[in-house]
Amino acid sequence: MDPRRRVLARRVVVVAVVVAQLGFLVRGYHSPHRELGWQMFPESTEWQAEVVRVLDDGRRVPVGEPWPGGYTWATLVRGSGLSYPDQRQHADAGLAAVLDDLEHALAWVAANTPADTETRRLDAVVRTWRNDASPGPEVRLTSPERR
Amino acid sequence: MTAPPGAVAPGPRRRAAAWLGALDELLGRRVVFRSFARLRMLCGPITLWHLWPFLAGSLDGRTYRNAYWRPYASWLPEVPTPLYLVALWLGAGAAVAMTVGWRAQAATRVAACVVAGNLLVSSTHFHNNRAYLALVLAALAIGPCDRRDAVGPAWPLWLLRFEASCVYLGSGLSKLLDADWFAGTVTWQRVVQVRGLVEASPLPGPVVELLVDPGFHTVAAKAIIATEWFIGLGLWWPRTRRKAIAVAIAFHLAIWVSAEVQVFSALGIAALVIWARPQRAPQRPGDQRAVIGT
Numbered sequence: 548m549d550p551r552r553r554v555l556a557r558r559v560v561v562v563a564v565v566v567a568q569l570g571f572l573v574r575g576y577h578s579p580h581r582e583l584g585w586q587m588f589p590e591s592t593e594w595q596a597e598v599v600r601v602l603d604d605g606r607r608v609p610v611g612e613p614w615p616g617g618y619t620w621a622t623l624v625r626g627s628g629l630s631y632p633d634q635r636q637h638a639d640a641g642l643a644a645v646l647d648d649l650e651h652a653l654a655w656v657a658a659n660t661p662a663d664t665e666t667r668r669l670d671a672v673v674r675t676w677r678n679d680a681s682p683g684p685e686v687r688l689t690s691p692e693r694r
Numbered sequence: 695m696t697a698p699p700g701a702v703a704p705g706p707r708r709r710a711a712a713w714l715g716a717l718d719e720l721l722g723r724r725v726v727f728r729s730f731a732r733l734r735m736l737c738g739p740i741t742l743w744h745l746w747p748f749l750a751g752s753l754d755g756r757t758y759r760n761a762y763w764r765p766y767a768s769w770l771p772e773v774p775t776p777l778y779l780v781a782l783w784l785g786a787g788a789a790v791a792m793t794v795g796w797r798a799q800a801a802t803r804v805a806a807c808v809v810a811g812n813l814l815v816s817s818t819h820f821h822n823n824r825a826y827l828a829l830v831l832a833a834l835a836i837g838p839c840d841r842r843d844a845v846g847p848a849w850p851l852w853l854l855r856f857e858a859s860c861v862y863l864g865s866g867l868s869k870l871l872d873a874d875w876f877a878g879t880v881t882w883q884r885v886v887q888v889r890g891l892v893e894a895s896p897l898p899g900p901v902v903e904l905l906v907d908p909g910f911h912t913v914a915a916k917a918i919i920a921t922e923w924f925i926g927l928g929l930w931w932p933r934t935r936r937k938a939i940a941v942a943i944a945f946h947l948a949i950w951v952s953a954e955v956q957v958f959s960a961l962g963i964a965a966l967v968i969w970a971r972p973q974r975a976p977q978r979p980g981d982q983r984a985v986i987g988t
Contacts, residue, residue, distance in 0.1 A: 554718050554722065557718075557721050557722065557847065557849055558714075558717070558718065558721070560849075561721055561849055561852070561853060564853055564856075565853075565856060568856070568857065568860055572860065572864050572867075575864070575868070576868075576871075580817065580820060582820060582825065583825055584864060584868070585822060585860060585861050585863075585864030585865050585868075586864065586865060586868040587822060587865040587868075588880070588884070588953070589868060589872070589875075589880075590874075590880060591874075591879070591880045591881075591882075591883035591884045591887065593887070622761065623761055623762060624761055624762040625760075625761040625762075626758070626761055626818060627761070627762050627818045629762070637884070637887055640821075648764075648818070651762070651764050652762045655762045655763070655764065656762065678874040678879050678880050678883060679874065679879050679883065680883055680886070
């Protein structure tokens with residue numbers, strides 16, 4: 548490559564990386580997952596959720612109970628840190644990340660359990676505790692209607 | 695100091711050109727990438743350690759697509775499962791090749807692509823330690839890392855130093871700006887939440903008492919923040935670098951024994967090799983002489 552172009556390309560790449568990283572650092576203050584924001588151990592907040600299947604007749608069945616098609620909540624969301632929502636637990640990456648993931652997990656489960664013909668949607672009621680262990684706001688999440 | 699008679703003060707354009715010249719010299723300075731070769735060898739086992747849970751899952755017939763997963767953007771193409779599995783095992787092979795030095799540059803590039811790709815296929819894969827590993831591997835893939843005497847322009851080293859510094863400074867800044875963190879509430883509550891484990895640990899009684907004392911955490915939180923700032927800034931200056939490296943090693947070891955951070959502590963310690971002063975290589979004809987220390 549022409550040396551002048553090489554110097555220019557080098558400048559562009561370095562400046563782009565530096566600017567992007569600085570942008571991610573700033574974005575980390577208002578993004579739930581804080582990607583590349585490098586905010587380690589950000590909170591001591593805790594959460595606990597009651598996740599239920601809402602049936603066609605309006606009954607609310609906890610996801611821990613037998614599920615048509617043999618599904619289990621823990622298997623459906625394995626690896627996401629959401630497997631045991633009924634246990635009070637630390638929000639490792641922050642409460643906003645947990646709530647964002649749980650909301651998307653409800654939608655994914657609702658869309659990926661075809662053998663379950665009785666569930667209309669999934670709901671979650673999330674209890675939260677702030678950094679100082681005082682109760683935080685209760686958050687309600689819901690999946691899209693399945694039909 | 696006064697300017698000599700008749701001298702013309704440099705205008706903004708001339709000053710900008712001087713700054714750009716200095717920047718170009720810094721980025722293009724040819725150095726021996728010994729630290730990259732060392733880091734590549736250390737990153738081989740770390741990459742294998744990182745990939746192992748995914749490899750073990752694949753042996754049981756599981757991939758991320760068997761459970762809740764989420765693409766970063768809806769327009770991203772879905773990776774076919776067979777291709778994903780082949781890439782995972784290729785990444786594992788590349789990690790071994792990185793360690794033993796067989797076709798090391800190509801192996802590092804493969805490992806970087808696999809680790810970054812695995813991070814990008816689903817947002818559920820995101821963890822800070824994995825993102826840091828992807829960035830370190832990307833820098834190694836760009837810079838020469840196959841031989842201890844490999845020579846190249848210094849810019850990949852500068853970029854990796856910048857990223858490494860951002861990890862500590864970003865973390866320190868977020869804690870400094872968070873009132874609960876600064877006051878010690880966050881660390882105190884984390885210990886309270888695992889008090890049973892702390893009491894069952896081999897730590898002496900008085901140490902356990904100290905760890906659950908909120909007064910201790912008002913001081914400890916500030917010490918943690920100061921430590922992160924010292925590492926993030928101290929690594930840049932030759933006079934403080936050795937102390938910053940020693941503090942960083944102790945800091946990472948403390949995190950390793952007190953928290954589950956996957957490969958982060960091992961990677962954080964390994965990456966400190968990039969702060970070894972790089973040996974200057976002969977400059978190409980026409981290159982300016984270096985004026986800024988590394």
